Amino acid sequence: EIQLQESGPGLVKPSQSLSLTCSVTGYTITSGYDWSWIRKFPGNKMEWMGYISYSGSTNYNPSLKSRISITRDTSKNQFFLQLNSVTTEDTATYYCARELGGPFAYWGQGTLVTVSS
């Protein structure tokens, strides 16, 4: 059974970079599908941030402009989120997810990242 698990710092200072890891078990990320990052803000708004495909191509939400980067380490079966120049408005719970027959059939448990000095 596929499982996804996010990890990373829970606190990031404004203007710094947020870096998260999604570790995948039960499926090889190069075998298929798009691997996404999604975040949920305080107040419940949800935002799709972007994905890295099984082939390594990426697609980002234009709202994040040039701040976002999604990469992977195929040897560890992990993919990563980096968000630069964070502000307090980037405080959210961050999820990694994968499709199956449609969007986001599988989700990680989520990790709360607070941006604060």
Added chain:
Amino acid sequence: DIQMTQSPSSMSASLGDRVTITCRASQDIGNYLSWFQQKPGKSPRRMIYGATNLAAGVPSRFSGSRSGSDYSLTISSLESEDMAIYYCLQSIQYPWTFGGGTKLELK
């Protein structure tokens, strides 16, 4: 970006009630509409995909429908375990966009 307008933003209902939540798309999304349930402290769970397809393991009291640009999630007989926030998502065009969410509470 495609805007997904979800209503109501919150509602309360009694056990056994029939509950309907609606999303309206700002442009044609065909059947590229999914519904997610999120309980406190849990990850979202996909309930419906392709507007009307029940996801694996989802109880049959949940259903999805479409009427033009309006999409609905219906719970035929509300149970206590259904208290959650529900979101719609369009996936026809990037960036994929969510509705604002509906918080369903017990009356």
